Amino acid sequence: MATVVFFHAHPDDEALSTAGTMAALSVAEHRVILVVATRGEEGEPVPGVLREGELLEERRTEELIKSANLLGVERVEFLNYRDSGMADSPTTSNPECFWQADPEEATKRLGDILKDEKVDFLVIYDPNGGYGHPDHIQVHRVGTLWSEQVGIENVRWTTLNRDAIKKTIELAMRETPDEGLAGVGEDLEERKKRVEEGSFGSAEIEITHAIDVSDFIDKKRESISAHRSQIDENSFFLKIPDEQFLTLFGTEWFINPKETRKENEPFKANLFN
Ligand SMILES: [Zn+2]
Incomplete structure (x- = not known):
């Protein structure tokens, strides 16, 4: 059985991008570990969702743990940096934020958390972090650096097609x-x-793996809805009919950076191949 680390930037990223793959791996009895860089302090809470005096990061921590439990994750850890917010916002210059972190120091935090694990696969974002969010880009950098330092052969980049x-x-x-x-x-x-x-995301030709997660689509939707501080009950994610949800979210796309796929070559259907 393999140990697979999913390294994400904020609570809810695991739900939106890799939930189906995580659920499939845990059902197949692999050890799934989730490391999240920040607690999503800069997210916009759905109006009225927070209790009196409750901090957004506390709620988002609870939501992440609920989502991770649904997906069969065995271990959840935080790097405990601050959410950097969107690329053009002043929060990106906060010295506590992940974007401002020294990559070596962040890599050490990640390494310390995982020092007793025998990690077979590491999942991070593509170099642009999927859509250019500074924390996602930083996950790519820190994850890459750590994999090089400790010699993890198998890295996969989650991406959008x-x-x-x-x-x-x-x-x-x-x-x-x-x-x-x-x-x-x-x-x-x-x-x-x-x-x-x-x-x-990435152009289709750059993508090597297409994981069919239709058997786990209900879990994926439940995992997304666990993040209710971010996802309004009228949100697109919760409102669209099951059939359309499956069309949009039933495949999770990954890149093996050591591989190229030729135009007519099929995608790999197993993350481990
Ligand atoms: Zn994110």
């Missing part, structure tokens, strides 16, 4: 132009622009 997203958006624009994606008013033009700019 930009071409598949573009196709889905174009289809929604043709079929339900007034309603937006899944009829819940997503701004499709805006999304399409971001996808086309290339600031979002």
Whole structure:
């Protein structure tokens, strides 16, 4: 049985990007460990969700643990940096934030947490952190540095399939132009622009692995809904019908940075291959 470390930036990233793969691995009795760099202090809480005097990071810690339990994670750890917030916000210059962390020091924190584990696979983000969030980019850097220092051979980058997203958006624009994606008013033009700019995910040709997580799609949705301080009950993630949810989230995409996939070569279906 393998030990697989998922290194994420904020509570809820595990739910949105790798929940299905995590659930599948834990059901197959692999040891799944979740390390999260920050407690998501800069997230925007759903209005009215916090109790009197409750801090957002406390709530998000609880939500992460609930989500991790749903997914069968055996160990949850925090690096305990502060959330850096979005790229253009002043929070990125807070000396406590993850973006400002010395990569060597952050790598040591990660290494100390995992020193007694025999890690077979490490999952981090692609170099742009999926969509350019500073904490996600930093996870990529710190995870890469640690894997090099301790000699972890098997690193996978979780990513989004930009071409598949573009196709889905174009289809929604043709079929339900007034309603937006899944009829819940997503701004499709805006999304399409971001996808086309290339600031979002990876091109399909760069992706090596497509993991079908349809057997774990309910778990993935439950894991997303555990993060209720971030996800309003009217949110797109909770409102869209099961069938559309499966289309949008039923595949999780990964890159093995040591591999290239030729145009007509199929994706690998197993994270370990
Ligand atoms: Zn995040």
